[in-house]
Amino acid sequence: MLQEHNCSIVRSDHFTDKTCWMLFLRICFTGATTEVHRDLHKALQVQAKKFQMHYMLEQAEQRKNIAILVSRNSHCLYDLLIRHKQGELKANISIVLSNHPELRDIADFFGIPFRCIAQPDGSEQDKKRRMEDILEDAYREFNLDLFVLARYMQILSDDFCQRHSDHTINIHHSFLPAFIGGRAYHKAFERGVKVIGATAHYTTASLDDGPIIEQDVRRISHSDSVKDMVREGRDLERVVLARAVRWHLENRVIIHENKTIVFI
Amino acid sequence: MLQEHNCSIVRSDHFTDKTCWMLFLRICFTGATTEVHRDLHKALQVQAKKFQMHYMLEQAEQRKNIAILVSRNSHCLYDLLIRHKQGELKANISIVLSNHPELRDIADFFGIPFRCIAQPDGSEQDKKRRMEDILEDAYREFNLDLFVLARYMQILSDDFCQRHSDHTINIHHSFLPAFIGGRAYHKAFERGVKVIGATAHYTTASLDDGPIIEQDVRRISHSDSVKDMVREGRDLERVVLARAVRWHLENRVIIHENKTIVFI
Amino acid sequence: MLQEHNCSIVRSDHFTDKTCWMLFLRICFTGATTEVHRDLHKALQVQAKKFQMHYMLEQAEQRKNIAILVSRNSHCLYDLLIRHKQGELKANISIVLSNHPELRDIADFFGIPFRCIAQPDGSEQDKKRRMEDILEDAYREFNLDLFVLARYMQILSDDFCQRHSDHTINIHHSFLPAFIGGRAYHKAFERGVKVIGATAHYTTASLDDGPIIEQDVRRISHSDSVKDMVREGRDLERVVLARAVRWHLENRVIIHENKTIVFI
Amino acid sequence: MLQEHNCSIVRSDHFTDKTCWMLFLRICFTGATTEVHRDLHKALQVQAKKFQMHYMLEQAEQRKNIAILVSRNSHCLYDLLIRHKQGELKANISIVLSNHPELRDIADFFGIPFRCIAQPDGSEQDKKRRMEDILEDAYREFNLDLFVLARYMQILSDDFCQRHSDHTINIHHSFLPAFIGGRAYHKAFERGVKVIGATAHYTTASLDDGPIIEQDVRRISHSDSVKDMVREGRDLERVVLARAVRWHLENRVIIHENKTIVFI
Incomplete structure (x- = not known):
C-alpha cells in the first residue's frame, strides 16, 4: 500500500504480545502528500474494520x-x-x-x-x-x-x-x-x-x-x-x-x- | 587507646543517625596481639557500660x-x-x-x-x-x-x-x-x-x-x-x-x- | 512472499543507517517447512542479486x-x-x-x-x-x-x-x-x-x-x-x-x- | 583537641592510600566558636609541621x-x-x-x-x-x-x-x-x-x-x-x-x- 504511493519506510517496529496474541506495529514513512495521507486513511479504515484492528495515522511534523x-x-x-x-x-x-x-x-x-x-x-x-x-x-x-x-x-x-x-x-x-x-x-x-x-x-x-x-x-x-x-x-x-x-x-x-x- | 597499644588505624567509618542522634563507628586497625585484643575487650566493656554503647571486636582474619x-x-x-x-x-x-x-x-x-x-x-x-x-x-x-x-x-x-x-x-x-x-x-x-x-x-x-x-x-x-x-x-x-x-x-x-x- | 507460504511474522526489526542510507532488517517467522525454506532461499537469492542486498536465512532451532x-x-x-x-x-x-x-x-x-x-x-x-x-x-x-x-x-x-x-x-x-x-x-x-x-x-x-x-x-x-x-x-x-x-x-x-x- | 574545645564530631571519613601509605582524613564537627577556630588553626599548624601534614580548616557555612x-x-x-x-x-x-x-x-x-x-x-x-x-x-x-x-x-x-x-x-x-x-x-x-x-x-x-x-x-x-x-x-x-x-x-x-x- 505504501509502495504504491511511493512512500518509503524509514523505520518500523513490531511486537507480538504472546499473552493475548495481539500484534503491535509502528511504521514511520516519508513521502506522503496530503492526498496520499487521505487515501491511506480510507484504506486503513477498511482494513481495520475487516481485521478488528485499531490504527492511528499521524503526521510527525504536526506538533x-x-x-x-x-x-x-x-x-x-x-x-x-x-x-x-x-x-x-x-x-x-x-x-x-x-x-x-x-x-x-x-x-x-x-x-x-x-x-x-x-x-x-x-x-x-x-x-x-x-x-x-x-x-x-x-x-x-x-x-x-x-x-x-x-x-x-x-x-x-x-x-x-x-x-x-x-x-x-x-x-x-x-x-x-x-x-x-x-x-x-x-x-x-x-x-x-x-x-x-x-x-x-x-x-x-x-x-x-x-x-x-x-x-x-x-x-x-x-x-x-x-x-x-x-x-x-x-x-x-x-x-x-x-x-x-x-x-x-x-x-x-x-x-x-x-x-x-x-x-x- | 589504640595508640597506647601501638595499633595503627587503617580505615575508619563514621555515621551519625540524625533521626535518633546515635553514632555508628567502624574502625579497622592493625598490630593487635592476642594480649592487646584481650585488653581492648576489657576496656571497651567498661566504656560500653559507661556510655550505653554496643560494640563488637572482631579479628578480620578470623573466618x-x-x-x-x-x-x-x-x-x-x-x-x-x-x-x-x-x-x-x-x-x-x-x-x-x-x-x-x-x-x-x-x-x-x-x-x-x-x-x-x-x-x-x-x-x-x-x-x-x-x-x-x-x-x-x-x-x-x-x-x-x-x-x-x-x-x-x-x-x-x-x-x-x-x-x-x-x-x-x-x-x-x-x-x-x-x-x-x-x-x-x-x-x-x-x-x-x-x-x-x-x-x-x-x-x-x-x-x-x-x-x-x-x-x-x-x-x-x-x-x-x-x-x-x-x-x-x-x-x-x-x-x-x-x-x-x-x-x-x-x-x-x-x-x-x-x-x-x-x-x- | 512469507504470506504466500502461510508463514507468520512473530517479530521484525528495522534500522535505516542514515549515514549510508542502508537498510537493515531482521524478520522472525514461524511455519516454514523445509520446502518453504528452500523456496525462500531461491527467491531471496534472486532479490539479493537484483537489489545488491545481503541476506541470511537461519533456522532458530538449529544450534x-x-x-x-x-x-x-x-x-x-x-x-x-x-x-x-x-x-x-x-x-x-x-x-x-x-x-x-x-x-x-x-x-x-x-x-x-x-x-x-x-x-x-x-x-x-x-x-x-x-x-x-x-x-x-x-x-x-x-x-x-x-x-x-x-x-x-x-x-x-x-x-x-x-x-x-x-x-x-x-x-x-x-x-x-x-x-x-x-x-x-x-x-x-x-x-x-x-x-x-x-x-x-x-x-x-x-x-x-x-x-x-x-x-x-x-x-x-x-x-x-x-x-x-x-x-x-x-x-x-x-x-x-x-x-x-x-x-x-x-x-x-x-x-x-x-x-x-x-x-x- | 576537639574534645577539649567542646566540639562534637558529626562525621568523619578516612582513607589510607596503600600505594603511598598516605592518610586522608575529613572531619566535620560542630560547636567551634571563632576563638576555637583560631586556636585549632594554631594547633594544627604545629602538628602539620611536625608530621609533614597538610590540612585545611573551613567553616561549612562560609559560602x-x-x-x-x-x-x-x-x-x-x-x-x-x-x-x-x-x-x-x-x-x-x-x-x-x-x-x-x-x-x-x-x-x-x-x-x-x-x-x-x-x-x-x-x-x-x-x-x-x-x-x-x-x-x-x-x-x-x-x-x-x-x-x-x-x-x-x-x-x-x-x-x-x-x-x-x-x-x-x-x-x-x-x-x-x-x-x-x-x-x-x-x-x-x-x-x-x-x-x-x-x-x-x-x-x-x-x-x-x-x-x-x-x-x-x-x-x-x-x-x-x-x-x-x-x-x-x-x-x-x-x-x-x-x-x-x-x-x-x-x-x-x-x-x-x-x-x-x-x-x-
Whole structure:
C-alpha cells in the first residue's frame, strides 16, 4: 500500500504480545502528500474494520498541543521548558496551569502563558470540581493533546481521569508499585531502601496505578537523609518525565490494557 | 587507646543517625596481639557500660562459618561457591543444606558437604519444624555464624527468624517493598514495570520485611517475557546476594532497628 | 512472499543507517517447512542479486557449534557453562580450548571436552602458529560457528583474525576505546577513573578495535584497589560476554563496517 | 583537641592510600566558636609541621565565591543556576563569564551578573591572553574560590591552568580517557560504542587529563544518531558537573597527584 504511493519506510517496529496474541506495529514513512495521507486513511479504515484492528495515522511534523500542570515545585517545569526551547520536545506548550501562583515568573521567562487555577472558597470537593472545569476549558480552548502533571500534587477526580487517561502523564517520585501516594521519599527512608526511583505513567482513576511509561533509579546509602533523597529524586523525576513526554509526543507509546508498549 | 597499644588505624567509618542522634563507628586497625585484643575487650566493656554503647571486636582474619540453604535453583549456589573458591568470600562454607537433592553434585564438585533436609512424611507444619531442627543442629555442629538463603524457597518459622534474624541473609527477586512474596517476576510482568530488581535482606518474622542490605536493578521493556525477567533476574540475584554476604563477612554491616548501615 | 507460504511474522526489526542510507532488517517467522525454506532461499537469492542486498536465512532451532577459548581465569568459563546448562544459550559447546591445563576439571564437570593447546617448545611466533593450527583443526572437526574468547589472554594473528573475524567474540576488561591492551584495570587505577567497564567485541587484526557488541560499567571510588576492580570487573566481564554471545547465537547482531546493529 | 574545645564530631571519613601509605582524613564537627577556630588553626599548624601534614580548616557555612564560564550551550548554566536557586549549591555565584553574548538573558533572569569577554580583534593567541586577563581580573574582583567551566569550549593556557588547577572544574562530554578533545560524541558514534559518558575533572595544562571528580554513563544503541547522543549527553553533563561542583563546595574532594579522593 505504501509502495504504491511511493512512500518509503524509514523505520518500523513490531511486537507480538504472546499473552493475548495481539500484534503491535509502528511504521514511520516519508513521502506522503496530503492526498496520499487521505487515501491511506480510507484504506486503513477498511482494513481495520475487516481485521478488528485499531490504527492511528499521524503526521510527525504536526506538533501536539500540551498543557503543563504544576504546583510549587519548579524542577520539572524548568526542565520541560528548557528542553522545549532547545528543540528536544516537538510540541506547542500552550499553557502552564497551576493551583499556586509561585511559578508564574518561570513561564513568563520562557514566553508561555500561565494561568492560576486556585479556588479560594468552597468545600474541597467543590474547589476540585471548579479547578477541573478550568482544565476542561483549557482543553477545548487550546485544542490540547496532552496534560503533563509536572509534580501537580493534586489527585484528579475519577471523572477527569476517565476522560483524559490516555493523554495525561504523571510523574511519581518512587519506583512504582513501591511507595504509592504522597511522602514517597519519607516512606523510602523509613523502609531503608538502597535505591530510589521515579515513575512516569498515564493517570487512571486508581491512584498511581496507571500504565507505566518509564522508570529510573539511583543508588542511595544509609547516610542519605530524606532531604538528600529529595535532591537526588529531582534529577530522576525530571529525566524520567521528559523521556515519557518525548516518547508520547513522538507517538512511540501504545497503551494496551494497563501496560505500555514503548518503541524506543 | 589504640595508640597506647601501638595499633595503627587503617580505615575508619563514621555515621551519625540524625533521626535518633546515635553514632555508628567502624574502625579497622592493625598490630593487635592476642594480649592487646584481650585488653581492648576489657576496656571497651567498661566504656560500653559507661556510655550505653554496643560494640563488637572482631579479628578480620578470623573466618566465619556459613551454611548455604538452597532448593532447586542453582545460580546463587554456583555463584557463592565460585566466589569462595576464587577467594572473594573470606569464610568457611561449612555445609550446603537443601530441601531437595538436586544440587548435591554442585556441592560435591566444590568439595563442600551437602545435606538434604527434605521430610517426606507429616503435616506441613510438622515437616517445617523437623527441617528447622536440622538447621538448628547444623548451627551447633558447625558453630555457624551465618545462614545464607540462596533461593531457599521456604518461609522460615517466626521462632527460627527471631533466634537467627541478625545472621540470616535472604535474596528476594524484586526491589522490595514492591512485589513481596512469591512469583515476584510474574507480578512485575503483570504490573508492566520498566525496571526489575533484587534485594538482599536480613530475614525477620515479617515476610520480606527485614533490614535491606543491598538492592540492584536492571531495565526491561515491553518485549521481555516472564522468562526473560527470570533470566535477567538471575544475574541480579547472584550479584546482590554476593555483595551482601561479602559485606556481612567483612563486618561492614550494622543493623539498627529495621535498617542497615553499610560501610562500603 | 512469507504470506504466500502461510508463514507468520512473530517479530521484525528495522534500522535505516542514515549515514549510508542502508537498510537493515531482521524478520522472525514461524511455519516454514523445509520446502518453504528452500523456496525462500531461491527467491531471496534472486532479490539479493537484483537489489545488491545481503541476506541470511537461519533456522532458530538449529544450534550453532561453539568453542570456548580460555587461559587461567575461570569466571567467564564457569559463567558460560552454567548458562548453557540452564538453557540460556541455545548452542552446542563443542569444546573448551586452552593454552593452560588448569581449567580442565571445570569442563569435565560440565561434560564438555577440553583440549590443552599449549606448545612447550619453539619460538613465540612458532608456538602461536601451531596453537592457531589446532584452533583451525577444531574449527573443521567440530564444524564450528563461533569462537568465544573467554579471557583467552593471547593475541591472535592477523591471519586468524581475518579468517574468523565475524564469528570470534572477545571480552575486554575496560570500556573501550579506553585502556586498550593488557593491564586495563591497572591503567584505570592509575588514571583515577570513577567508573570501570567491560566490552564484548568481534576480534579484528587491529587490537581491541573490532565492532563492539555490548558494554557495561560499574561505579568505583578512590578506595577501590586494583584487586577490588578485578573482582568487580569479573562480574561485568561475565555478564557482558554472555549477553554478546547470546545475541550472536540468536542472530540478533549484524556487523556493518566497524560497528554492530544489535536487535535486542 | 576537639574534645577539649567542646566540639562534637558529626562525621568523619578516612582513607589510607596503600600505594603511598598516605592518610586522608575529613572531619566535620560542630560547636567551634571563632576563638576555637583560631586556636585549632594554631594547633594544627604545629602538628602539620611536625608530621609533614597538610590540612585545611573551613567553616561549612562560609559560602565560596564561584564564576561560571560558558559559551553558547545553555544546559549546564541553566542547571547550575536552578540548583543554586533551590539551595542545592551553597555558594555565591558571583558572575557568569562568556566568550559569546547569547546566554546573558539566562543570567539576568536568575539575577546573576553577566560579562561577555569576547575579543573581536587580534591574533588567536592575543585574544586568548586578553580573555584570560579578564578572568584573572574577575578572580581578584570577586575574591573567587572556584571557576566552573560549564561547556566553556575554550582551551585555557598552560599558565592559567597552573595557577588555577585545583579550583577549576571542567565538564567533558565523554567517559575519559576515551575521546579526549573536541567532537567527543562524533568520535563515540564513529567507534560504535554502546555506552556514552561525561566526566567532571580539575583542569590541568594537559588537555582532559586532570584529576577526575565524577563520571557517569548512559546506554545507547545503534539507532542513536550523534544528535541523539548530544541530547542524552546533555542530561549526563549537567548531572555530573553539578555533583562535582557540589562536592567541591562541600569540601568533600581532596586532590592527590592526578587523582581525587571524594568523601561522599
